[in-house]
Amino acid sequence: MNLVWIAAAWVLGYGIQIYLQLSWFNYITSAIAALCIVLVYILRIPKRSIIGLVLVVIVAMGYYQANDKANTSDMEQLAIINGWIDQEVVVQGMIASPVAVDGDRVSFVLQVEHLLPAAGEGMQTLSEKMQISLKLQKQSEQDVARGWQRGDSLTLKATLERPSAARNFGGFDYRRYLHEQRIHLLLSAKGIDTAKQESIPWQLRPVQLLRWTDELRDALSSRIDRVFPADYAPFMKGILIGMRDEMDPELFDQFSALGLTHIIAISGLHVTVFIGALMWIMKRLRLTRETYLLVSMCLLPLYVLLTGASPSVIRAGAMAMIALWATRQRWGKDTLYILCLVAIGLLVWEPYYIHNISFQLSFIVTAGLIWGVPRVNELLPTMKPWITSSISVNLVSTLVSFPLSIYYFNQFSLLSPIANMLLIPVFSMIVYPVGLLALLVDFIWVTAGQWIGEVVGWVNAGCFFVMDFMQVWKGQLIWPSPNLMWIGIYFGLLMLIYIFAQAIRTYSRGLDPGVAVLTVGRANHYVLLAKCGAALALLCFAMLLYVGYTPDRWSSYGSVQFIDVGQGDAILIRTPSGKHIMVDGGGTVRFTKEGDGWRARNDPYEVGRKLVVPLLKKRGVHQIDLLILTHQDEDHSGGLKAIINQIPVRSFLFNGTLKQNASNTALFGNVLNKQIPMLAASKGQQYVIDDKTKIHILLPDMPTTGIRMEKNQNNSSVVFLLEMDGMHFLFTGDMEAPSEKELLADVALPKVAIDVLKVAHHGSKTSTSPEWLKWWQPQVGVISVGVNNIYKHPSATTLEKLEAANTQILRTDLYGEIQSIVKHGTIEWKAKLISNN
Template identity: 50%
Template sequence: MKRPIVLLVCLWITGNVLALYVSLPWLSLFSSLLFAGAAVLFMVFRLPGRLPVCALLLVLISMGYYEWHDQRNVTVLLPLAQEQELSGSGAGLRGRLAGPVAVDGDRASFALEAESIRFEGKDAFPMRGERVQVSLRLLREEEQALAAGWRRGDALTLQGTLRSPSPARNFGGFDYRRYLRLHRTHWLMTAKGADQVQVETTPLRFSIGQLLRWNDGLRSALDKRMNSIFPGEHAGFMKALLIGLQDDLDAERFQQFSNLGLTHILAISGLNVAVFLGVFIWFMRRLRVTKETYLLLAIALLPCYILITGASPSIVRAGMMAMIALFAARKGLLKDALHLTAIVAWLMLLWNPYYLLDVSFQLSFLVTLGLIVGIPRVNKLLPIASPALKNSLSITIVSQLISFPVSIYYFNQFSLLSWAANMALVPLISMVVFPSGIAALVLGLIYIPFGRSIGWLISGLNDMIFALTAYLQQFRLFQTIWPSPSLLWMAAYYLLFILLYMLLEKRRSSKEADQLMQVSLKPRLLSIGLTLSLASLMLLLWIGYTPERWNQAGTVQFIDVGQGDGILIRTPEGKHILIDGGGTLSFRKPGEEWKDRKNPYEVGRKLLVPILKKRGVHQLDMVILTHQDADHSGGLQAVLEQIPVKQFWFNGTYKSNQAMEQLFRTALERNIPLMSPNQVKTITVDSKTNLQFLYPFPNKEASIRLEKEQNNQSLVFLLHMDGTTWLFTGDMEKTTEANVLESLTMDNTFAPIDVLKVAHHGSKTSSTQEWINYWKPRLAVISVGETNSYGHPSLEVLQRLEQQDMVIYRTDQMGEVQIKVKSGILYERTKLD
C-alpha cells in the first residue's frame, strides 16, 4: 500500500458522508471508542480479514464522531423551547461580542456569545457562551459611528426580539437556519436603535480573544489604508484580492467574474499563499537570510496571514499545507503532496466535521488533489514542446474538469469562455497584480504616496482586466445554465474521466512501444473504447444539462418571494413562463440616503435568479409583468440581465420611475420584444398550453399610457394547460373585477376554473363575493409575505374563500406552493408542510 494515509482519510470522509444520510441513534463518541479498540485488537493480534474489517470499523468510527459532534450542536434554550414558543418573544440578552460589527446603511450586524437571557417576568437563564446573531436597526445617522466603534470582546447588554432562523421557504432555496446551525448559531435577535444596547469596553489582557480583537483592528486599519492607496472601485477589488474583504467589491464586477468562472481569483486560497511565500522568500534571499531562518520565519508568518485574510476553509487548508511543507523542507524530510493534503483534510475535519459541507473546503481540496495527481499525467498526454505552455494548459484543463460538477451543483452556471478567461487572467492577476498589490500595501503603510504611485499603475492594469471581462460578457451564447446534478451523476462524471485517461494513457504507451506496427486488435479496441467513453460522456452532459426533457407534466410554481408575486410555469412540452418577479419595497424619504446599503437584499439577484438557475431554466419563453408596482417588477431586472428572455409581456402602460426605465431599457438593449394584450388576445405556448387575456381590454391606440396607480391596470388572464384552467389576477381590485365580469358572457363559458391566484395578496380591496361565485375555483393560492405590514390576507377574503369549500394555499404559512398537472389531474405540494 503506497499511500496508507490517503486511504485512511478517504475512509474517514466516507464515514462523514454516510453520517449525513444515515442516522443511527446508537452511534456516538462512546461507540467510536469501542470500534477503535476493536480495530487495535484486530491489528495487534493480526486476526484474519483484519484489513477489510478495520476499514469498516474506521468508517463507523468516523460516523460516530460526526454524530457525536452533531448531537452536541443544540441550543441551551431547548428546555425552555419545549415548554413554550420562544420565537417572537421579547428578551434581554447579555454577553460578549464574538467578532467585528458590520455596519451597512441603517443595519448593524454582529455575533454575540451570550452569557444569559432574561424573558419578561422570568429569571435570567444561563446560555454558557452560545452564539446569537444580532441585527440592529439604526435609527439615526450618528448611530453608525457608535456601532462601528464596538469591538470583539466588549461586554454587551441589549433588549430585542428573539427569533428562530427561517428555514428554506422554496424548494432548493437557501436554508438560512441550516447555514447558521452549521456555524453553531440557533437564534436571531432583532432590535431597533442603538439606545437598546449598553456596551462596556473590556480591559486589555492577553488571551486568544484579545489576539483576535487585535486582528480585527489590523484588518480594519488595512481596509482604511487601502482606500487611500487604490482609487475608486479598485480599492474594493484589491481588498478582496489581498485580504479577503469583499464588502466594498462592486456587485456588478463580482457578477462578471462569476459569469466567467473567475470568482476563485477573489477567494483567498492556495494561489495567494504561494505568491505571498514567493514574495517573502525572494525578499529574504535578497537580504541574504539563511534558508533555515527564512523558512522558520515563513512558518511563523503564515498563521498571521491566515488570520488577516479571514481564515476561510480554503486559506486554512493552504496555510496548513504550506506550514507542514516548509517544516519538512527545513528538516530535509521527504514529503508526499498527497499525504500532506490528506493529513490537512483530516485535521480540519477533526476540528470541525461541518467543513465537509462547505463549498470552499470541497473545491479547495478537490482542485488541489486534481492538480497533484492530474498535472503530471496530463502533461504526458499533451503534444506540446514548451514546458511553460504545457504546464499552464494542464493546470487549466485539470482545474476546470475537476471543479465543473461541484461548481454547477452550487452555482448552476458555466461559461464556455471560462477556460480562455482563466488562462489569460489567472497568471496576470496572480503573478503581477497580486505581488504588486502587496508591494503597494507595504509601501503605503510606510508612506501613503509611495503606495499610491504603485496603486495607480495597478489600477491601469485592473482597468484592462475589467474591460476584458466586460467585453466577454457580451457573448451571452457562451454562458450556460445547469440544474444542480445528483450525486450519482457527479460520480459517473468523474468515473468516465478516469476511464478516458486510462484509455488515452494506454494508447500513448502503445505508440511509444511502437506496437501499432504489429497486426493487432489492441489499437482498434482502444479506439472503440475511446469512442464509447466520449459518447457516454457527451450523453451524460446532455442528460445533466436538461434532465427534465422527458418530463411530460406541467408545473405551476408559486415561489415565495416575500410580499409580492413570482410564479414560474413549466408547460408539458418544456416551455417556461415567469409571471412577475417579486421585489423589495423601499420607503426612503429625502434626507435618509444614509440608510442605503452597499449590498442591499434584492429579491431577483439573491432569490429568484438562483432558483431559476437551480431548476435548469436555460431561457424564459415569456416573462409576464402583470403591473409595475415594485413588489411585482423589482426582481425582473436581475432576471433580464442573467437569463435569456424571448418575449416580455406587460399591461401597455408605463409607471414613470428609475427602476421601470432601467427595466424597459434592459429589455430593448437585449432585443427582447415588448408585447401587450393590445396586440393579441390568445397565445398558443405549446400544443397543450395557451393563454387567454381578459384585461386590460383591447385599445385601438397603440401608444403607451402613463399610469401611476397600477393595481387596476393589472394583466388578468387564463392559463389553459393539459385539461386544467387557471386564473391569474395580479393586484386587480374590485373595480376591475366588476369590469371583467361585465365583459364576460354570463353563461359561464369560462367557469368553473381549477385554480385561482387570489388578487392583491388577499387584500380586502379585491376578491368580491361576485368574483368568487362566478369562477368557482377548486383551489386558491395566496402569494403573500410572512409577517407583512399590510395585514394580508384579509380575514373577510379568507372567509369568502372558505365558504366556497375550496383548498387554500398561502406562501406565508406554507412557503413555496407547487402544483403539478398531468392529464387534467392536479398534484400539490408545499415546502413547509
C-alpha cells in the same frame, strides 16, 4: 493503510451519516471501531487494509453524529416551551466576531452569557452564540457601532427569534446555515439606544489575538483605500486581505460568471505568492535557510487570520506550514499526503466543514491538480513546458471543479478556460504581488505607494475591460443541480477516459522497435481496443452532460410553481413540452425619504438577484419563453431586472401602461437593450404556447395604439386564463373589485369552472368579491403573501369569502412555496412547509 484512502474513507463516513442520519451512532461506536482497527493490525488479519478502511468509515460516522447531536441549544428549547420566541429579552454577553456596519444594518455574533425574558421568568445563565441584527435609526449610530470591537461586553434589549428555514424547494436554508455555525437563535432590534457597551481590560486570551487581527485588518483596509484608486480599492481589499464586504456585487457576479471567483477567494495561489515574496525579501537580507523557513512558518498563521481564515486559506496555510517544516528538516514531501493529512485534521476539528463550499472546492481542485497535472502533461504533445503546464492546469481544474460549480452555482461559462488562461497569470503575477508591494511601500513613502497603486489600477482596468468584452459573448450555460449519482458517474467516466488515453499512449509507443516488448500486430490490436474504449467512454461522457443539462427533457408533466418571495408574486409555469413562462418576479419594497442616503447598503437584499434567479437556475430554466409582468408595482416588477440580466427571455408581455419611476425605467431599458420583443396584453388575445397550453387574456381592455401613463396599476393588471392539459388556472395580478365587476359584465366572458385561482392582491379586502367567486367556482385559491406583512394581508374578510365558496386556501406565508403538478388532467400539490403546519 494509505493516508489517501483513509482521508477518502473519512469523507465517505461523513457523507453516509449525513444521508442516512443513523441516530444510534455516537462516540462509543467510534471508539469500538477504532479499537477494532488496532486489533486487526495487531492480529495481522488478512485483508486488513480493506477491513481497516471500512472501520474508518464507521469511526467517521460515529464522530460526525456525536458532534451533530451535541450541537443543540437548551435555550432554544426553553424559549419555545415558554413562548419567548418573537418576544423582547435583555441579553448580556461578549462580542464574538467583527462588527459589520453596512448602511443602516449592523450585524455580528454575540456570545450570550445571561438572558432575561421580558415576562420576568428570571435571569437565565448560558453560554451560547447568537446572531445579532440591528437596524439603525439615526446616522450618528453608525459611528457608535463602528466603535464596538470583538471582545467587548455588550448588554442589549432585542427580540428573540428563530432563524428561518428554507421556504422554497431548493432554496437557501438560513436555519441550517447557522446550525453549521453552531448558532440557533437570532436577536434583532431597532436602534442601539438600549445597548450598553463596555471595553474589557486587556487579558491574555484567544479573543485578544483575534481583536488585534481585526484592528490590523481595519488599518490595512484604510491604507488600501489610500494607496489604490477608489474604483479598485474594494477589489484590492478582497484580493489582498480577503475583505469582500465593499466589493461591487455586479463585479463579483462577473467574476462568478466567468469562473474566476478563486481569484478573490484567498487560497493556495495567494499563500504561494505571499511565501515566495517573504522568502525573496529574507534571502536579500542574507538570512540563513533555516531562519527564513522558520520565520515563514511563524508568519503563516497570522496571514491566515489576517485574510479571514476561510477553509481554503486554512487549507493552503496548513499545507504550506507542513511543507516548510519538512523542507527545514530535509524530509521528503508528498504533497497529496500532506493535503489528505490537512483534510482529516480540519474535518476532525470542525466536522461541519464537510458542508462548506470553499472547503469542498479547495480540497477537490487541489487534489485534482496534484494527481492530474503530471499525468495530463504526459498525454499532451511536446511543447514548451510553460505552455504544457498552463494547458494541463487549466484543463484539470476545469474538469475537476465543474460538477461542484454547477451543483452549487448552476452556471458554467464556455469562456471560463480562456478567461482563466488569460487573466490568472496577470492577477497572480502582477496584480497581487505588485499590490502587496504598493501596500508595503506605503508604510515607508506614501506617494511612492500611491504611484505603484495607480499602476495596479491600470492593470485592473485592462483586466476588467477583457472581462466586459467576454461578457458580451453569450457563452453562459445554465445547469440544474445534478444529483450525487450523476457526479459519481462523471468522475468515474473521467477516470475511464484517462485510463484509455494512457493505454493508447503506452501501446502506441510499443510500436517503436527500440522500446517495444510487444509484437507490432499485438500492439496495433491493443491500440485499436483502447481507441474504441476511449470513443465509447467519450460518447457516454457526452450523453451524461446532455442528460445533466436537460434532466427533465422527457417529462410530459406541466407545473405551476408559486415561489415564496415574501410580500409579492413570482410564479414559474412549466408546460408539458418543457417551455417556461414567468409571471412577475417579486420585489423588495423600500420606503425612503429625503436624507436617508446613509441607509443605503453596499449589497442590499434584492429578491430577484438573491432568491428568484438562483432558484430558476437550480431548476434548469435555460430560457424564459414568455415573461409576463401583470403590473408595475415594485412587489411584482422589482425582481424582473435581475431575471432579464441573467436568463435569456424570448418575449415580454406587459399591461401596455407605464408607471414612471427609476426601477421601471431600468427594467424597460433592459428589455429594450436586450432587444426582447415587447407585447402589450389586450382583452381577447390568445397565445398558444404548445399543443397542451394556451393563454387567454381577459384584461386589460387596452386601446390598439399608444402606451398611457398609469400611476395606480392594480386595476390595469394583466388578467389571464391558463389552460394546461385540461386544467384551468386564473391569474389576477392585483386586480380589485372594479376590475372584477367590469370583467363579469362582459357577455363574452367564458363560463369556466376553474381549478386554481391566484387570489388577487395578496388576499386584500379590496378584491375577490362573492360574485367573482360565484362565477369562477375555484376549487383551490392560492394566496402569495409575506409572513407578518405590514399590510395585514390576507384580509379575514377575503378568507371568509373563500371559505364560503368552498375554496381550499393555500398561503405562501403558511406553507412556503406551493407547487401544482399537472398530470394528464389531474393536479398534485406540494408545499415546502406542509410538514410544519
